Amino acid sequence: MSEPNEKLDRLVKWLESRGVIISNAITARAIPGRGIGVVAVSKVASQEPIIQFPVDALLNPRTVRQKLTELIKSDISVALKLFQPHLPITTVKKTLAKNLTKRVKTDKTELRISSVHRNALNSLSSHQLLAYYLYQEAKLHDQGEQAEWALFIDVLPRLQDFKSVPLVWHVLQEENSKNLLPLLPNTTLQHAQRMIKQFNNDFQTVRSIFANVDDLNQFLWAWMCVNSRCLYFHMEEAPSSDDCMTLAPLVDFLNHTDINHCTIDVIDTSPVKKFSKAQKFILETGRSYEPGEEIFLSYGPHTNSFLLCEYGFILDQNQNTQLDITNEIINLVCQGNENHPKAKYLAKYGYWGDYTVQHDSISYRTEVALAVAQVSDAMVQDEPAKTMRQLEAAQLKAYMIGVTDGYQYKARSNELLAPILHAIIKNGQDAINQLSRLDLDFNVENIINLYKELIWIAESQLV
Structure with a gap:
């Protein structure tokens, strides 16, 4: 088995250990010219669930904020290490009765710290928060430290895989592409300029909160991974639909088509229809597949101009072209x-x-x-x-x-x-x-x- 397949196999086993159900009828493999894709290995029926996530196994603002909040609560030094000094760490004054233990004082100090930094986390958009979390996880992984999402990071594209995206041309300023931006069609150029503005704003915003964001290229990699692989997942606490972003490893390996092949749905098997561990994030086929056929997912009714700016590719024939x-x-x-x-x-x-x-x-x-x-x-x-x-x-x-x-x-x-x-x-x-x-x-x-x-x-x- 080749190295890329070994990494995919480890990711699949890890996902299954987290409660993700993956159909035996599909597999992820390298697709020439398109990175990793998902292929049927046996006949797949129409409307068949092929990947099913418990919602707490997804990577999204809800799960990330919960993870970071738990870290801050468990150890004050985490806040000191992660956050910028201008985010004040206010300790409890010594007005407690003498018979209170040092542990009680520590608990109150930790509670105050977590509320200050929880507010900072809540101020970030979904894109900003997810990009930061991938950035942080990748840094830990590169340093040989424990990173929860290390197996996912191992199979994500590298920064060089995004070199067909105009934003990346602009940031990297490499000789063979730095002068191409003005040559784009006007509509494409305007889209690219909006992305450049958003990326610069997100980078500066994240840096203003977190102390350990100092590598522009690595943040660009994390930002592009989120931008190109995020899926829609409704969260009641999200301020807008634009903030309902989630990453679902393996689902995000499906390549794009302008024709609907699969659908994503969230069902709740609990008696009360609200967020709970009984919720499932499900990828279901829209038609049947024969062994060897690649299974696609429509990213939306996008033009080739949009696809180039957001994902770095265009379709030979695109029914949404305009x-x-x-x-x-x-x-x-x-x-x-x-x-x-x-x-x-x-x-x-x-x-x-x-x-x-x-x-x-x-x-x-x-x-x-x-x-x-x-x-x-x-x-x-x-x-x-x-x-x-x-x-x-x-x-x-x-x-x-x-x-x-x-x-x-x-x-x-x-x-x-x-x-x-x-x-x-x-x-x-x-x-x-x-x-x-x-x-x-x-x-x-x-x-x-x-x-x-x-x-x-x-x-x-x-x-």
Whole structure:
């Protein structure tokens, strides 16, 4: 058995010792070009549970906060070692009766310390907390100390495996990729810049709380592991759905497809439907599989632009592929001015922004915005109007709320859209020509394929 398989085997046995149930019909193995994947080794039926976790065996903010809180309570020195000095450690004053034992005093001191640092833990987002915990566990593991999640860390990708992610290009600033960021399509660049901003904020926030975070590259590795492998798990205490993040080893080895193969569900076998040890986090198949078939999981209806920024890959054929023309449509409708009457009109009815085109369709939001671009400013304002203008305004509103098909706007909408699509095609071809002069590697190839995809969509709409 090869070394990677030995590590996987140890992880599986450890998970099973924690109450995780893994079907004998599946196995995790290396998939050429895609890292580790999950494959059927015998026939798997549709709607068959293949991995089942007790919820307390998951790695998420709930279990991490519980673990760190227990450590702090058990030993004051842990707080002194983990947390920054600016988080005050307040001890109990000597106002206790003389007959109280030193142990009582110690207990009260520990209780005060744990409450101070519990507040610090609770201030962190799920992403920040999970990234820190992986970072800390990896440091312990590297130093030969005991790390609870060492067997999981052993099979996680290394930082070099994330080198196809634009955020990683930016942070590492390696010669062969540091100049690629400005060459990304505009929508992809904007997504990458948001991730860069979030990562920098998360790194600084975590460093402001924990004293032992000093390795930027290792934190980047931990942050990317969480970002690329997290799954949704509802937690009542989470401030928002974005904070309902969990890591489930083995489940996160399933590679992505744009077609649903499996579903994730949480069931409660206890009489009272609330969080309890009776809850189970279950991965269930959506269809049957023959031996040797890879089992996939859809990460969501994501475009290739999204997949590249978040995970570092694109699909050869992606049914969710779309062309984002939000900036172009906003400039067309109101010259980029959000205070323009047409901008306010679109916002009032919930049609402001998010304008997209697919190869075989134009989004309804885009169609509505193109219709609004055709009418006068007065027509969208709340002011006395002539009878004809009132009729036209009523027609526009009827189209906007789906009462009519807006046939009267179609021809002009196509005329307004054509120059936008021609400009995208030209800009894409120019970018491909520039990229083709660079040394071809997987990063350059991915960017070229993104431009080819955008050109394909634009040309499809011009036919």
